[in-house]
Amino acid sequence: MKKRIRLFLSLLILTISIALLIWGYSPNPRETRIQPIVPAEMQLPAP
Secondary structure (H helix, E strand, C coil): CHHHHHHHHHHHHHHHHHHHHHHHHCCCCCCCCCCCCCHHHHCCCCC
């Protein structure tokens, strides 16, 4: 009986760890933001 429980727990931990490993190596979705900048904002302030 204990052997069956240990086998089930080991398979459960192995499945969870493989799932987390795959999730960790999957690439993040790329996100692009376009920020319009007015040329008047690019000038330095006058001293």
